[in-house]
Amino acid sequence: MMTNVHKNTISFLLGSSFAYIFIWLSGVVAAMPVPEFLQPYNEFVVPYYSNTLIVLFASILSIIIVLIVRKAFTFISKQNIFYFALPIVLFLVSIFVFLNFAIAPLMYAAIPTLLVALIFSSGAQKA
Template sequence: MTGLRKNVISFVVGLFLSYAFFWFIRLGASAPVPEFLREFTDFSVNYYSELVTSFISLLVSFVIVFLARKVFRLNSIQHLVSCILPIVIYLIYLQIAASFALVSFLYAAIPAILITTTIVWAKKKT
């Protein structure tokens, strides 16, 4: 597979992750609070949906990046930039156009970026 095709595939994976942030945030906001956490109202109101959003983003990002590496053999730094570029551009757009939504999207974006870079750097060291 040529380098251009791999970059396009990495870019599409990054676009999918950027779009999936809406889904992650919605799932995190609609997740029911477990019974044992309901007595801690400050935690459940302020942090529970963000933690669920981060966990879902972490899990789905890991699966997507791992599958993309195995199926398309994407493992170089160049493909990392192609994958993270749509996420960063979208976050910059949110900062300019809708700064009130930026914090919610950061709860989904930061775990996705960390997982993507960790997988690529781990592969590079071995």
């Protein structure tokens, strides 16, 4: 049986790994070519295409990982969400303080991830 300390530690480590995943995901999306059918629309492609892909891929990846964690460890609670979100928020704050220019793509990945975790935790609380 897992104690709360073990569950919170796993949640903290999972949140820390997501901080790395955000950087990896932003790099992968930045390297993706724009599809040919979108290339004539420069006013859309430049500001929105990569951010839309980051939100989409971060959401899908978050859902998959949170479902796996929920199946494997059978826990997601509000306290676990706090320890999951803590390294993500601290990472984003440190990036904002030291590298102000790099925060936007990471925010596009962090917000859907935190929302997915919050939705799954509230669903687990009701069950």
